Amino acid sequence: MPEPSVPKSVYCLTVISMVICLPMIALSVVNYGLLSIWLNAAIAVIILLHNVTFLGVAWWTKKYSSGTKAAININNEDDEDGPLTMAEPAVAFHMGNIAFIIFLCVINAVAFAIMVDITSQGALKSTLPIERIGSHKWNIKVQIAQTTVLGVSFLIQVITLTICSMGWRRLKEEEENAKEEYEYGSA
Numbered sequence: 001m002p003e004p005s006v007p008k009s010v011y012c013l014t015v016i017s018m019v020i021c022l023p024m025i026a027l028s029v030v031n032y033g034l035l036s037i038w039l040n041a042a043i044a045v046i047i048l049l050h051n052v053t054f055l056g057v058a059w060w061t062k063k064y065s066s067g068t069k070a071a072i073n074i075n076n077e078d079d080e081d082g083p084l085t086m087a088e089p090a091v092a093f094h095m096g097n098i099a100f101i102i103f104l105c106v107i108n109a110v111a112f113a114i115m116v117d118i119t120s121q122g123a124l125k126s127t128l129p130i131e132r133i134g135s136h137k138w139n140i141k142v143q144i145a146q147t148t149v150l151g152v153s154f155l156i157q158v159i160t161l162t163i164c165s166m167g168w169r170r171l172k173e174e175e176e177n178a179k180e181e182y183e184y185g186s187a
Contacts, residue, residue, distance in 0.1 A: 005058070005061075005062050005090055006055075006058040006062075006090060006091060006092050007090065007092060007163065007167065009163055010092045010160060010163055010164060011055075011058075013156055013159060013160045013163070014051050014054060014055060014160070015051075016156060017047060017051055017153065017156045017157070017160070018047075018048060018051045018052070020149060020152055020153050020156065021044040021045075021047050021048045021051075021153070022044075023145075023149050024040055024041070024043070024044035024146070024149050024150065024153065025040075025041055025044045025045070027040065027142055027145050027146045027149060028040040028041040028044070028146065029041075030142055031142045031143070031146060035114065035118075039111050039114065040111060040115070040146055040150060043107055043108060043111050043150070043153075044153075046104065046107070047104060047153065047157075050100055050101075050104060054091065054092075054097060057091050058090075058091045058092070061091050090167065092163075092164050092167060093164055093167040093168040093171055095168065097164060098161065098164050098165060098168055101157060101160055101161045101164060102161060104157050105154070105157045105158055105161055108150065108153055108154040108157050109154060111150055112147070112150045112151055112154050115143065115146055115147040115150055116147060118143055118147075119140070119143045119144055119147045
């Protein structure tokens with residue numbers, strides 16, 4: 001089996017997500033609503049940290065992995081055929097990565113909902129009192145831009161989650177099929 005790697009679609013979405021985080025941080029600097037400043041900047045930094053870590057681990061895995069296979073002993077007996085071997089899954093399909101992408105989707109959805117409330121009500125009439133502090137009428141254009149960027153970031157996270165989850169499910173199905181074939185062949 002070839003070395004584990006990141007599918008091109010996940011790699012492209014990760015890079016696009018990193019690029020989108022830059023305007024998210026820039027817009028939070030020029031925004032004067034307290035919640036908007038800290039919420040969007042924090043989410044952008046968390047996404048950037050995840051993406052840089054993800055790409056670093058993927059690079060390290062691809063560079064230093066020797067294409068090893070993990071041995072899976074189905075029945076703890078010594079078979080003359082040896083244990084069933086399965087290839088390492090790609091980093092993108094690792095359960096830790098999928099769990100963190102779910103976390104990113106949740107905080108993105110919450111932030112997007114808050115930003116839609118702030119944008120639809122206007123910062124000065126927002127249902128969130130903390131957002132009224134330091135806001136100006138002209139700030140609505142920044143709010144609209146932040147909401148748009150946050151919405152795009154959310155969509156990218158959801159698409160990435162979908163691709164990674166489908167890959168994980170496919171790996172589990174292949175693993176189950178291989179186990180069944182191994183058990184059928186050894187019976």
